[in-house]
Amino acid sequence: MRLVTAIIKPFKLDDVKAALQEHGITGLTVSEVQGFGRQKGHTEVYRGAEYTIEFTPKIRVEVVVDDDDAAGIVDVIAKVARTDKIGDGKIWTTYVDDVVRIRTGERGVEAL
Amino acid sequence: MRLVTAIIKPFKLDDVKAALQEHGITGLTVSEVQGFGRQKGHTEVYRGAEYTIEFTPKIRVEVVVDDDDAAGIVDVIAKVARTDKIGDGKIWTTYVDDVVRIRTGERGVEAL
Amino acid sequence: MRLVTAIIKPFKLDDVKAALQEHGITGLTVSEVQGFGRQKGHTEVYRGAEYTIEFTPKIRVEVVVDDDDAAGIVDVIAKVARTDKIGDGKIWTTYVDDVVRIRTGERGVEAL
Amino acid sequence: MLTTMLHVAQSCAFNPDTASTVKGCAPTVNQGDNAWILASSALVLFMTPGLAFFYAGMVRRKNVLGMIMQNWVVMGLVGVVWVLVTYSLAFGPDWGGHGFVGTLHFAGLMHIDQQAVPGESLTISPIVFVVFQMMFAVITPALITGTTADRMKFGAYCVFIVLWSIFVYAPIAHWVFSPGGWLFQRTAEDFAGGTVVHINAAMGGLGVLLVIKNRKGWPGTPMKPHNLPFTVLGAGILWFGWFGFNAGSALAANNLSAHAFVNTNTATAAALLGWIIVEKLKNGKSTTLGGASGAVAGLVAITPSCGFVNLLGALVIGFLAGGICCLACGLKFKFNRDDALDVLGVHFVGGVLGAVLIGFFGTNSFNSVARDGLFYGGGAGLLGEQCLGVVCVAGFSLAVSYILAQIVDKTMGLRMSEEDEEIGMDLSQHDEEGYDFDSVLSGVRSTLTGGQPISPFAKPTAGATPGEA
């Protein structure tokens, strides 16, 4: 199996989730992260003291999928999360040995 | 080595941590995530506007372990985190090349 | 490619980021995690009820890099994040199949 | 207010020529009355920060400061404009005798000694009357921000508020509150500002809404309240301050204030219950936001009527206001008008209910200048006056507010850019963030860049040695 990790713009989460569901994905895990990259941050001013915030808020989406699905899933996310503006994010995939569904103890693709 | 990642119900964290400690694990890393899956979310109502929250709060537990321990650790977590109710979560393992303990520079199993 | 994951002390983030930038890294992703390990937590008291907080706040830094760079990056982080005090954290690397830059659709090293 | 002002009008107050000076009348200032109205003025001032929290809790996190600031700055803008101009427009000698607006005779509080002279019944210092009325003039435009939340440019908003104070608030306050006003003279009853404050503000908001339209993404995008405890805190401050608003409007610490006080609390309590009971029946659960909203609805509805109805009237008005405003909040979806925080549902509907129900529940049993309503044998006359007042205030306010909003929009642009709206008011309008709770990331993800650009005589501080003094 493969773990697909995508760093996306927060407001794209809804679309990505919908697209993945349509693609047959039944579960995923999301978390809040701070991204640093080509995209610039912003400036805040408090009583004349200026702060530059270099990190921008992003969402990390993680989906474990069957090896065969991985490429398709990556494509779906890449397509839906794209806005053509700097900071759209990255997707990467890593190899997963084993998956367990805690509730049932099922393993492998069954567990997804 | 292996990285064992478990998505569990928040209130199970204490038990899982205790069980892993008993199993000889000396360190782990925990973070807050939002899970989407078979488990339903909940509804909130504000002045008659109804919101459905589809994500449920989960805990991600990450433990890097020696290859030999991986299977045992997965079993321990799977056993302790189980409530037999939908949403108990998943566990997956991935292959880790290298580990370093920053404080000492130790590498590999020594670093755990 | 490799995904380098580092769990570091929060106040080291600035230095680590700067060192990585110097090393030619143009992007990374950061998140807040809670670490459990040899480092002790702290105690809080509310109207005489004493709570022990066993987890300490840490930062997780994730960088996807070319295979060749991985070892160097690990060394940089290990050097800069080190304070020689317990709780400095861990670094581990995992193998990454594929990377996509969402904005352009570029793949592999191009996408970093 | 009507009660006591009436007598004042009949004596000398608004004729600068015959008015005696403060010094001459000083003995008739009652310190007890002064004490209560000074305290009431402070209480009403406190309502505006309260309103800021009531509203700020209901918007999304990224707009919390923008919302607070829109309310806060009104205290500055109106605080200055009032003493310079609008007090005189509202309470100055009538201009031309049409009962439409006052002259600038009291501009800059000049000749203020001639006004509100302690006459037959007004026993507070003239300046006390000025400050008490000021607080009403402050909170009224602040209410507008509830409708227009999350999408107005800060600068243009400020300009609009100043214009609105002059061209909408001042005339309407003159009509209703000033003895020379045409509605006042028809004896339309509004004890503490149901028309002047609530209906007026709600129509002001609607006027702007028709110009700036809905928030981006509304109603599809979820826009959950981000901090409901703040909303309840604000509601608590409002309830507290409203005693000054309503019981202070007796302009004395007498039995009438006491009646207004008990009516205020009773209607508010009943409305709180009315709202959450309706919620319970419709949705299965009552909510905290409902409890806070219900209380505000009750406070709104009892505002015009607290000095004219008895306990039963207060109970019924409150309970109806709670229940009906709760139902009315859904209407914006039907009309597809993004009245973001339900100012129309609460302040317009509540204000109209309160004003009109005086026509039914009004009684002069404890307020000698009040008229009896339908249920107390007074016939439909009072009801007619009340309806007339509501319609005229609402119509004038809506029309002029719309025109003012158009003018500002065409010249400066009232609405934020789409991108700014997405980013949120805090960052886009003020370069600030409401909270920095990420205990860990705070102080690491940001950098203090450069010196203190604000000071003209300070050099950049790049060279300062950190941590050493």
Place this chain on the structure above:
Amino acid sequence: MLTTMLHVAQSCAFNPDTASTVKGCAPTVNQGDNAWILASSALVLFMTPGLAFFYAGMVRRKNVLGMIMQNWVVMGLVGVVWVLVTYSLAFGPDWGGHGFVGTLHFAGLMHIDQQAVPGESLTISPIVFVVFQMMFAVITPALITGTTADRMKFGAYCVFIVLWSIFVYAPIAHWVFSPGGWLFQRTAEDFAGGTVVHINAAMGGLGVLLVIKNRKGWPGTPMKPHNLPFTVLGAGILWFGWFGFNAGSALAANNLSAHAFVNTNTATAAALLGWIIVEKLKNGKSTTLGGASGAVAGLVAITPSCGFVNLLGALVIGFLAGGICCLACGLKFKFNRDDALDVLGVHFVGGVLGAVLIGFFGTNSFNSVARDGLFYGGGAGLLGEQCLGVVCVAGFSLAVSYILAQIVDKTMGLRMSEEDEEIGMDLSQHDEEGYDFDSVLSGVRSTLTGGQPISPFAKPTAGATPGEA
């Protein structure tokens, strides 16, 4: 309160037959006194939202709104019940002359003109007395929520509060505060409600606790305060409002109010220090929660005594209350009774201390109707009365509260289900969440589902075009 009421009792006040009307007595209403008691009433009303924050900050995040709502709704429930029924039960003409409870003579505030007539010494409007007393009746049941936090069903809670107001609060207020009450007539001293408010509420909480038992997981599961700044905010509002509570209980703006005021502040300050000193000695550090709790303990303890002791008495009572209440908070673990937010430790222990120490420190040096205590040569008589008062109020309140809780529990069920308790009050009782701080996830992880079910005349809004008006 005792001071002034005594005279009233001796004149005409509670005999409806001989009472003159308000109009007749109006000249003797002192506007200065009215002003202070109106302001005090507003201040005491503000204490209930203050209490909501004091408590809400101490519970876990998932219960923040539930806690706020339980306090907030009391303002609605008691606000209505008081004017309809309980005022009359508490302050109406004594029923049958036993000093146990009043009649319904003043129900719905009818005949209210006959009561609290400005007589020899009561110089405020009757209605002012009604609203001032109302605020006490409101906050008292709200205190109960501190003991029962996090586990009561909202609906059943509301029913319980109404019953408790009628069957516990009203009689006890009659005993102690009404000139016809049996404890009042024995001259048991309680200036502003140490027994009626604090001991009473704490025993009410204990009565419920015995029925609903401990929170799930207590004491093993950590239940850390989630927002201590809110707790301090609440404590600040309480301290502020308590000046109305205590100094207002003189029912005038005279020297006695001034004494009550300075005693209140002095005892509170001393208690704040007492608590954090004990903490420092026992735990090595003093805490912010301790500072806030100490102030509240001092306010509680000085409540019954502020009009009867001198400055020294206030200092000692305050300091002891701070130190002893701090120690007392640990007792719940020994008794394995989950008094969640230490109402027993603070309000019961503090209330008893304050009431009983009057027996030692009481002095009539500045309050002519007060009696001397043990230390001022008055013998043990006063101490005996004080103990009798404490025991009777505590016993009656505990017993009746327990019975009422049992009745509600057996009929509706008082306690939430285990699952609801796990989910938290906010979501399980109100379908709301206190905060939505996840700046990023907010607005993406939730969906606005369907229309506005609350409005009977609004169709579902599915068809509304987002972002267009």
Place this chain on the structure above:
Amino acid sequence: MLTTMLHVAQSCAFNPDTASTVKGCAPTVNQGDNAWILASSALVLFMTPGLAFFYAGMVRRKNVLGMIMQNWVVMGLVGVVWVLVTYSLAFGPDWGGHGFVGTLHFAGLMHIDQQAVPGESLTISPIVFVVFQMMFAVITPALITGTTADRMKFGAYCVFIVLWSIFVYAPIAHWVFSPGGWLFQRTAEDFAGGTVVHINAAMGGLGVLLVIKNRKGWPGTPMKPHNLPFTVLGAGILWFGWFGFNAGSALAANNLSAHAFVNTNTATAAALLGWIIVEKLKNGKSTTLGGASGAVAGLVAITPSCGFVNLLGALVIGFLAGGICCLACGLKFKFNRDDALDVLGVHFVGGVLGAVLIGFFGTNSFNSVARDGLFYGGGAGLLGEQCLGVVCVAGFSLAVSYILAQIVDKTMGLRMSEEDEEIGMDLSQHDEEGYDFDSVLSGVRSTLTGGQPISPFAKPTAGATPGEA
């Protein structure tokens, strides 16, 4: 304050021998005046929690409770010290006739009946004067925490505050506010404490700053405000309470209070606008923190002058204070002095502006004991007195504060360890955390360890059965 006290001084007030007793004078206590000053005292007390939030919102999350606690504990420390000692030092009969400090004649409020006797013009109870003045003595040292934020040891801080109250606040209050004080007798004008409160506190902070130095990492390390809504909440409470501070300083509910009230609001409004306009011009955007800060700057500047200037004066003073304080906040970077929350920039600069501008704008047109300033034909005499007052108060306060800080530092150590500073005040000084928002992690990552060590009679609760009663 000056106004009324002057007459009192001329009659009998401060001569214990000739003073009549309270009882004798009682009829001349005006309940209306008493009512307003009691209310004002409560309002001013509320300012200290307000200040706690104003400051606490501006520090980093890890210091929120430490900051709140430093403000909160002042209410305890000064609340006790004042009635025991410092009131008498400040307002007691002058010691030796030098006008430097009072005697201990009123220590423990003994003989208090002899003071502040209702004489020719002081119409409030003596104790009311004591409590009103107490609130000033409380908030003044609390202001110091704005300069010294985030780095003082809690215990040493408490000791310093007590010493400072005795050796700095009491003498300066005597100089300026007491009829026997040397500045008072030179008729330096300070209506409500521009020198005594603001300049004094700012110099106190500077004195400590020179000893404890800058925060670790300042100015390089970012130290962003963590909760700006709290800061605005605090500012709102301050604005509200300041009406008591300023209008209450008339010590009556008369026309002068009304003037002070309108001047206070006008200057505050103008300063709010002044600050955000300067921000807009310099930085391109105005901020919420600027709006809140501007209001406070205006309140500070109008404090000394509110009873001596007319509306125009208030407008100019306010507007200048807002603009200039905004610019002044940058200076700390130039001087490399970590005045953490800009007490010097706001309270020193604002206080000096307000005090000195009286020399220009002062007018006796509505306050008969006031003098005319430069612009009203009074010549430079008043300006000279004002400058003298500012310089002497600032110099004395700075010098003595520095010495006291050195003494405490050398004996107990004033500054936290580097590690404690890194951890934050909340955990290092109080073993507490401000917030526990991690809805999910809360209650799982912490463990309730062991029993209740605080109770001497409670055994560890290890054996308690969770969840059972």
